[in-house]
Amino acid sequence: MGVLILFFGLFLLAGWAVALGWFGYASSVLWRVRTQPWVRTDGHPCAPLLLPTPAYLRFDKALAVAALLADLWLLSGIVLFGTEGIFTEDWMGYPGMMDPAGQGYQAEAVDTLRTTAWWSASVAVLGRCWTTAFVQLTVLPLLSALWVASFDTYYN
Template structure:
């Protein structure tokens, strides 16, 4: 097994814990801010809508870090589960027995990553978490494209 697969295996095994810890830290950051520090008071309505208060910006940055860890965990899960009989990339080592039910795995994984990116980015935009939305759109769609370039036994 190559070093890259060890990285993805470790990311899959421990990534969920790191993502949950980062999410808890982001929520604690928002809760610890006083309620009157969360909205921006001075300025016209457009500025208050587009430029959040400093306490909310800290929350957004920490939420973006948590989402990045969750994205890495999701991509690692797709690669680790696909390495067992679907993908034939040379850095994965021997992929094992070919699973005939895995023919749609690559397309399903790409669709999952793209759908997750658009839904989570849309939710982040509705919550005015601009950094989090940017992270979602910069990580998951390129990861879906990258997984789409893998060689499989079925193509």
């Protein structure tokens, strides 16, 4: 129980550096593949739109990991700040004093996670980063929004 909070705490402290480092790696991948073709020229007319080249697919995978790390950092912040008197889940332990200013915290956190998921997935679709869009819509932001929405609070 405390191990999960410790994980979120450590990721909140160092996760921004990990996410920025991986965004730097994704940028370096993009820089290395700049001379290679990004669009397929053979096959069906829809192939250039739907099927990226292997070079662009490497960038897409690196960007998906970076987005996932950034989402995990955001979720860590939401969970840890919510333990200060808002969430009362058993695995969190005693959350502290009740804070009347935190009544809308859970709803705002869920809205932030959903908004992050839809905006990041939309930008990924515009950039033809299909793996990143899939990760943003299925893996962390929307599932974590449902998870945070299921927490017991003092105000429910």
